[in-house]
Every structure is written in C-alpha cells, then in structure tokens.
Amino acid sequence: MPRQKTETSHQDAVHVVVMDYHGKRLATASSDNTIMIIGVSNSRSQHLATLAGHQGPVWRVAWAHPKFGSLLASRSYDGKVIIWKEGNQNEWIQAHLFDDHKAFVNPVAWAPHELGLCLACGSLDGNISVFTERSGGGWDKSRINQAHLGPINGSWCSCWKFDNGIWRMDCFPALQMHTDWERDASWAPNLGLPK
Numbered sequence: 001m002p003r004q005k006t007e008t009s010h011q012d013a014v015h016v017v018v019m020d021y022h023g024k025r026l027a028t029a030s031s032d033n034t035i036m037i038i039g040v041s042n043s044r045s046q047h048l049a050t051l052a053g054h055q056g057p058v059w060r061v062a063w064a065h066p067k068f069g070s071l072l073a074s075r076s077y078d079g080k081v082i083i084w085k086e087g088n089q090n091e092w093i094q095a096h097l098f099d100d101h102k103a104f105v106n107p108v109a110w111a112p113h114e115l116g117l118c119l120a121c122g123s124l125d126g127n128i129s130v131f132t133e134r135s136g137g138g139w140d141k142s143r144i145n146q147a148h149l150g151p152i153n154g155s156w157c158s159c160w161k162f163d164n165g166i167w168r169m170d171c172f173p174a175l176q177m178h179t180d181w182e183r184d185a186s187w188a189p190n191l192g193l194p195k
Contacts, residue, residue: 006045008036015059021066029058035074035084037092048090053082053097059106065113071095073119075108081121081129096139098131 008014012031019026019040025048026038035051035058056077064071070086085095098121111118117133128144 006038006040008038009047009050010034010036012057015057016061018061018063020063020070027061027063027072029061029074031057033058033076035061035072037072037090049092051084051092053084053094054078054080060108062108062110062119064110064117064119067113068117071117073108073110073121075106075121079123081108081119081131083119096131098129098139098141100129100141 006026008028008030010028010030010032014028014030016029017026018028024039024041026036026040026045028036028038030036033052033054033056036047037049037051039046039048051072051074054074054076056079058074058076060075062073064073072084072092073081074084075081079099081098082094083096083098084092086092106122106124108119108121111120119131120128121131122128126145130142130144131139132142133139
C-alpha cells in the first residue's frame with residue numbers, strides 16, 4: 001500500500017491508530033472522547049463512522065479477529081471498556097459496556113482467535129479483567145485482583161496463566177528486569193509454546 005496522509009477530523013490529540021486485519025480500515029482514538037473509523041483502500045482515505053460513548057479521552061482501541069465479525073474494543077480515561085459492533089455497513093453500536101474498574105483502563109488486548117472471543121484489560125486500580133463471550137450470548141468475567149503494584153504496572157512485567165479455573169502468576173525471572181514503564185499487555189500468540 002502506498003504511503004498516504006489521512007485526515008481524521010478529530011478535534012484533539014490522536015493517541016493511537018490501529019489498522020484492521022485486512023488493512024482496509026483504520027480506527028483512531030482521541031482526547032476528543034471519540035473513535036473514528038476511516039477507510040484506507042486504494043490511494044485515498046474516507047471517513048466511515050464516528051463512535052461516541054466515552055466520557056473521557058479514548059486511549060486505546062483493538063480490533064478483534066474478523067472470524068468474530070467487525071468488533072472493536074475501546075478503553076478510556078473514564079474507566080470504561082466498550083465493545084463496538086458493526087451492524088449494517090459503517091453503522092456501529094455498543095455491543096457491550098464494561099465499567100467495573102475504579103480507575104482508568106490502560107491496555108486492552110484480544111486473545112488469539114483460537115481461544116474464542118476473549119478480551120483482557122488492565123486498570124490503574126491494579127486489577128486485570130478478562131471477558132469471555134458465552135456461546136449463548138453475554139459475557140463471563142474473571143478478574144486478577146491486584147495483578148500489579150505500580151501505576152500502569154510501573155516497571156514490572158507479570159505473566160498470568162489460567163489454571164483449573166484460577167488465574168495464577170507464572171513468572172519468568174528475565175521479565176522482572178525492566179527499568180522503565182510498561183504501557184501495554186498482550187496474549188501469547190502461539191498456543192504451542194513450551195510449558
């Protein structure tokens with residue numbers, strides 16, 4: 001794809017730009033409390049939708065695997081995580097709202113699609129929530145309380161493993177050597193990693 005300049009129409013700072021799985025759309029998150037969906041196919045960009053539902057700056061967005069349809073997770077300074085779903089083309093609705101964190105939510109990350117529709121998010125309140133879609137609809141929530149001790153995980157890295165229905169810390173000594181802030185979370189992309 002050739003390089004192109006994209007106008008977002010945001011009224012404040014843009015914090016993140018994430019391309020969808022197929023490379024056809026961008027989702028942008030801004031301090032103006034909105035998310036923009038922008039089409040970027042061919043050599044020009046086109047505004048497709050504006051998603052408004054947060055009452056604070058939107059810091060991060062993450063696309064789910066297309067196996068689950070067009071889903072986007074957003075997190076904000078308001079402490080909410082919203083899962084957005086595209087209905088008709090370019091018409092987005094709030095499919096689910098999670099607002100149980102007591103401080104702003106920093107990272108959001110979808111699990112590899114082999115694990116089903118599953119979203120992890122961490123908060124400045126020290127807790128990590130993992131939301132898994134039920135086969136009959138709705139979401140199950142599990143929580144790792146006080147998963148990190150510093151703001152936005154300070155300079156620590158923690159690994160967690162879901163074992164017999166309980167989240168357990170699974171640490172590697174090399175991961176405890178960070179000397180600066182950690183600002184993100186992710187899932188292991190390969191289920192075949194050695195134990």
